[in-house]
Amino acid sequence: MKKVLVVNGPNLNMLGRREPAIYGSDSLATIEARLKALTGELDVKLEFFQSNHEGAIIDAIHATFSNHDGIVINPGAFTHYSYAIRDALAAVRVPFVEIHISNVHAREAFRHTSVLAALAVGQISGLGVYGYELALRGLLRSLES
Ligand code: DQA
Numbered sequence: 001m002k003k004v005l006v007v008n009g010p011n012l013n014m015l016g017r018r019e020p021a022i023y024g025s026d027s028l029a030t031i032e033a034r035l036k037a038l039t040g041e042l043d044v045k046l047e048f049f050q051s052n053h054e055g056a057i058i059d060a061i062h063a064t065f066s067n068h069d070g071i072v073i074n075p076g077a078f079t080h081y082s083y084a085i086r087d088a089l090a091a092v093r094v095p096f097v098e099i100h101i102s103n104v105h106a107r108e109a110f111r112h113t114s115v116l117a118a119l120a121v122g123q124i125s126g127l128g129v130y131g132y133e134l135a136l137r138g139l140l141r142s143l144e145s
Contacts, residue, residue, distance in 0.1 A: 001043055002069040002143055004136065006035060008050040009057055009076035015101075015129075023101050026129050035132055042140055054082060061088040070121075070143055071096035072135045079104070079114045086115050095143060099135040100125040 008028060011018060016027035032048050039046055047068075049060045057078070064071060071094050078085050079098065089096060096119070103126025104111040117123045121142045124131040 001045055002140060003045045003047070003067070004070045004072060004139065005060065005064050005068050006032065006046055006048045006132070006136075007057060007060060007071060007073040007075070008048075009074060009078050010052040011076055012074055013050050013052065024128055031129050031132055034129075035136060038133065038136065042136065044136070044140060046136075054078060054084060058084055058088045061085070061092055061094075064094045065092040068094055070094060070139045072099060072132065072139055073097070073116075074099045074101070074132075075116060079116060080110055081113075081115060083115055086119065089116060089119055095121050095139065097121050097135040097139045097142075098123040099131045101129055101131060102126060 012028055015023055015031065016025055028050060035046055051057050051060070073096050075082065075085055075098065098114060098116055098120045105125065114123065122138055124135050127134060
């Protein structure tokens with residue numbers, strides 16, 4: 001059975017209350033429960049981590065080394081400038097899918113850049129919170145091949 005860590009970065013603990021016109025009305029707990037409901041079908045063990053702190057996210061990524069098969073990550077705004085998170089993902093070499101709820105390419109110019117995406121298996125953006133399920137399914141499919 002594959003083991004996957006689902007990481008959410010800064011401000012994503014505010015989902016459901018944060019800019020609902022952009023991010024929708026589902027809370028992070030609802031999103032995580034929906035993913036958990038898929039674990040039987042997908043034969044995967046999921047762990048969840050959210051932090052507003054760059055160093056804590058880096059520590060969580062380090063802990064996946066030799067311990068997890070993959071990572072689903074919504075790095076929030078760190079996507080756009082955190083070379084430290086990029087280096088952590090490069091260090092552990094655990095395959096990851098980057099997910100964004102909103103379409104970052106249709107928003108402000110600073111959101112058009114991801115310093116992580118070049119290392120990712122793939123990136124999902126703009127499909128709402130459904131993107132988390134797609135990211136998980138896509139990650140597992142790529143781990144099989
Ligand atoms: C986000 C997009 C980022 O630009 C933003 O900073 C977020 C959320 C998304 O899920 O659409 O915090 O990653």
